[in-house]
Amino acid sequence: MANVLPLSYYQNDDVVFLAKDLIGKKICTNINGQFTSAVITETEAYCGRNDKACHANNGKRTKRTEIMFQEGGKAYVYLCYGIHNLFNITTNIDGLADAILVRAVQPLDGKEIMLQRRNKTVFDKSLTSGPGILSKALGIDRSLYAASLVGPSIWLEESPEKISSSQIVETTRIGVDYAGEDALRPWRFYLKNSEWVSKK
DNA sequence: CTAACGATTCGCT
């Protein structure tokens, strides 16, 4: 567990910068003794102020969004469409509810475990390129709601390979049409030449 | 208590 990103990394007040910076970082989980890891290839930023796409927009505190209002560096996992666990990284300081949705990853360690969790045999982008399925592959569900991102069940590590800004595509977020004009914000980021992206 | 609705995925046409 060398190169683990420290809690201070998540307290940055610029969630859009962090969403972009997270591209290329390594995400690791150790669930019931099963270790898996992957490189983050796609993210989306959600800001707690003035962003109708964010569940916690303008101080909307509910039992579900509560974790986003705490100090950054925790997991925000919620159930979407009654089926999928979506994994978010909370950021910013106490009281400011920002979060970053991880939308796709490229598997590194524990590929067999991921295939098993997904009931698959073929190793391709359909294993982890999408917010619901990457959670399933990494063993992330709502029992990790509010889990610390510096371990022991889940943590992030520095990028295995340096990523330059020119390798990252900035575009609009997916599935947030209900947010009106906020849906037009260029707050989605993905690795330009990667196959491991949910949609181009 | 009730009802509407997803930050999606998969299978079938």
Place this chain on the structure above:
DNA sequence: GCGAATCGTTAGT
């Protein structure tokens, strides 16, 4: 490309 699956959360009665 389209529609079903599926259920916790949320807001309103």
